[in-house]
Structures are given as structure tokens and as C-alpha cells.
Amino acid sequence: MIKLQKIAKSFIGDEIETVAIDGMDLTIDKGEFLSILGPSGCGKSTLLNVLGMLDTVNSGEFHFLNHQVATLGEAQRAKLRKQHLGFIFQNFNLIDELTVEQNIELPLYYQKVAKSERKARVEAVLKRVDISHRRHHLPAKLSGGQQQRVAIARAIITEPDLILADEPTGNLDSNNSAQVMALLQQLNREGATIVMVTHAPEHISYGTRAIELLDGKIISDQSISEQSISDESISDQGITAELQEVSCG
Ligand SMILES: Nc1ncnc2c1ncn2[C@@H]1O[C@H](COP(=O)(O)OP(=O)(O)OP(=O)(O)O)[C@@H](O)[C@H]1O
Numbered sequence: 001m002i003k004l005q006k007i008a009k010s011f012i013g014d015e016i017e018t019v020a021i022d023g024m025d026l027t028i029d030k031g032e033f034l035s036i037l038g039p040s041g042c043g044k045s046t047l048l049n050v051l052g053m054l055d056t057v058n059s060g061e062f063h064f065l066n067h068q069v070a071t072l073g074e075a076q077r078a079k080l081r082k083q084h085l086g087f088i089f090q091n092f093n094l095i096d097e098l099t100v101e102q103n104i105e106l107p108l109y110y111q112k113v114a115k116s117e118r119k120a121r122v123e124a125v126l127k128r129v130d131i132s133h134r135r136h137h138l139p140a141k142l143s144g145g146q147q148q149r150v151a152i153a154r155a156i157i158t159e160p161d162l163i164l165a166d167e168p169t170g171n172l173d174s175n176n177s178a179q180v181m182a183l184l185q186q187l188n189r190e191g192a193t194i195v196m197v198t199h200a201p202e203h204i205s206y207g208t209r210a211i212e213l214l215d216g217k218i219i220s221d222q223s224i225s226e227q228s229i230s231d232e233s234i235s236d237q238g239i240t241a242e243l244q245e246v247s248c249g
Helices: 045-051 072-085 100-110 115-128 145-156 174-189 202-208 226-235 237-249
Strands: 002-011 018-030 031-038 059-064 087-090 160-168 194-199 209-214 217-222
Touching: 002 045, 018 045, 018 217, 031 174, 031 202, 045 160, 045 194, 059 226, 072 087, 072 174, 087 202, 100 115, 100 145, 115 145, 145 174, 174 194, 174 202
Parallel strands: 031 194, 031 209, 087 160, 160 194
Antiparallel strands: 002 018, 002 059, 209 217
16 A cells, blocks of 8 residues: 655754654555554654655655655645545544534535535444544543544544554543554454554554654564564563663653
């Protein structure tokens, strides 16, 4: 689904160049649930912004489905974003003045989907994330976990090829975090491809693969299976412990 080849991205400010992504190669297949970890400033958000076509690269190739994204202009990238991507953010990014169901409906409205179909799809997604009982509430009346479930519903309602999640549990307590991660895992098991930036090494076990970045480069790339997670937690010296150390940065 995605192929990055020798991608480089730097920022220039006050005559100082900061290299955020340093010649990165990365392939992501349909159906993966990839976690991206690493210390602060290692390039996680920049990579997610590149994958989300919110930011351009300085050099390298970026293939998404059948498109060569690096050569596309802003309007074409915006079209691809709207058609194929769903975003989930740490601070939910819901619209305060709209109810739960209006927030969820919005992407379909922008896609000019007919009203009757919008209603049917909102209904199904409300059930899917178990928030039907709060459909007429404004976001401020919901808990953080409920707000993130609404944001997930809004991200999946267009049936995107790829869901990008930027620290989706960053503002949640452990109970709500576990619920949101279980929902993302379930969506992945039903076929969704997910790329998630996280500071929580314990959450990689919900995914199928974890990469660790340092200074804009991938320094480890691991397949995650339920078996490997339980083995590693027993040995206490595997990826979970290692990543815990790295993410403290
Ligand atoms: N708009 C920008 N202008 C200048 N430098 C930037 C910009 N965005 C990111 N950087 C720099 O690029 C590097 C990578 O930043 P990035 O935000 O991708 O890191 P991160 O791993 O997501 O960090 P965090 O975990 O703290 O969110 C950092 O050195 C950062 O200061």
C-alpha cells in the first residue's frame, strides 16, 4: 500500500537545518497495524505527516496505492487524503458546536454523500464504536475515552484505506486507553490498515508490527505476535522493555 524510498525531510530555521527524516525506506502493507515509537524529536510526527500527505518531502519517493505522492501538488494530495485517509489525533479534534452524530457525519457531508446514505452510515458507525446513547450530546459532555471513540467513528465513516493515529491515547487514563486500543485492534482485525505514533510501549501489543526511530532513521523493525509479546514479557528483556527505555527520552 505504501512504499517510502530514501525519504528525506528537513526544516530550516534561523540558518540551522534540522533533519527530521534521514533517508528512510519503509514499506507498509494493507492490513498492517504499525506502531511508531522513539524518543522526542526523532521524527515520528514528521513521518506521520508525510504519510498523511500533510507535509511534503525534500527528496525520495513516496508511493501510495498507485500514486507517486512526492510529485503531486497540494490539490491532488488533498483529494487523495479525502478519498483514502482517516485521521485520529491525541486531542480528538472534534468540533465543539456539533453533536456526536453531526461530528461523525461531517466527512460524508464534505464528500457530498446523499442524506439518506449519510444517516444509515452514521447509525452503523455509532453502533460500531458503542456511542449511540450519546448521539445528541456535544463533545464537552463526554469523557475523553468517549470523545476519542467519536473521533474514531469520524475517521472510519468514509471507509479509508489507511487510518493514521497520532498518540490516540495520549490524553486518556489507562482504562480509556485500553478501550480505545482494543477498538483499534478490532478495526485492524476487520481489515483496517493502521499506522499509529505512540509513546506507550505497552500498546504495541495491539498492533502487528512496531518500528523504532532515532534521529530520523528506523533503528528497529519488529513483527508483533501475541506469542512474542507474552514471551518477551516473561523474559522481561525483549522489545517491550527495550522500547520502554527508549521512549523515556
Ligand atoms: N515545523 C518545524 N520547523 C522546524 N523544525 C521542526 C518542525 N517540525 C519538526 N521539527 C524538528 O524536526 C525533528 C523531528 O520532529 P518531530 O515532531 O517529527 O519529532 P517527534 O518524534 O514526533 O517528537 P515528539 O515525540 O516530541 O512529538 C525535531 O528536531 C523537531 O524539532
